Amino acid sequence: MVFDIRRAIIQDVEALLAIKQAVWPDEAANLDHIRAALGDAAHVTLVAEVNGRIIGFVDSFITTAYGGARRWEVDLLAVQSDYRGQGAARQLVMAATRAGCERGAELARALVAADNQASRRVFAGCGYTCENRARSLYLSSGGAAGSPHPSDDACLIPVRTLNYNGVWLEEVYTTAAFRRAQSVCAEQKLDLAGAVVPDEWAAENARKAGFVPVGDYHWWCVSLGAAPAPC
Secondary structure, three states, X not given: OOOEEEEOOHHHHHHHHHHXXXXXXXOOOOHHHHHHHHOOOOEEEEEEEEOOEEEXXXXXXXXXXXXXXXXXXXXXXXXXXHHOOOOHHHHHHHHHHHHHHHOOOOEEEEEEEOOOHHHHHHHHHOOOEEOOOOEEEEEEOOOOOOOOXXXXXXXXXXXXXXXXXXXXXXXXXXHHHHHHHHHHHHHOOOOEEEEEEOOHHHHHHHHHOOOEEEEEXXXXXXXXXXXXXXX
16 A cells, blocks of 8 residues: 655644554653654654544654764654554655765664564565564663762763753763763753663663663664665
8 A cells, every 4th residue: 555655844743643542552742742753854744644634643853973973763663553564654664764965864764673573574664684682671760850970971862852952971881970861961951861772791880870771672774875884
């Protein structure tokens, strides 16, 4: 089935919210977060339509890695239950990937839950490759504002999504770096700090800092340029 894929506009916010609530009924949903993402130049939110009705969406945005590589984050993908298995998700991911290429990203990637077989099939069908090892996702709602910054080498990536505003820790996974992420989260009044940790040593440091594990995930990546960047 061929769906009409287009860029989301501000008038779509309630339709996007309704789909989010249907797909993830246990997660918080906020119209202001959706409006802010739609107005963010770093974002591209695409919708799939049938006869003018929005039945799915994908949200993607640029981040810059520690080494300077521009990455296209395919962050949130949702399709209403009665249209799943008909190609909407694949068409959305393909369109999102093209958008990242057009914006000069070197790599497109998606963080997919290890047990999400449907998403795994979609990204595999769009040419993405699964990283062999699973990683654990750790989150924190932040620490005390004004607490000391014990780690100046922490690599913190600001992120705005349809769900939250936050900061992600990459590269350096010391306990001090996790606490730095919490402090920045509190000072900037962000919703959360997070990290996709690569090993048990990093996971232990995350737990020491008060981060909580929420599940195991794989990076799914596809190169968009001549020189592939690491996930």
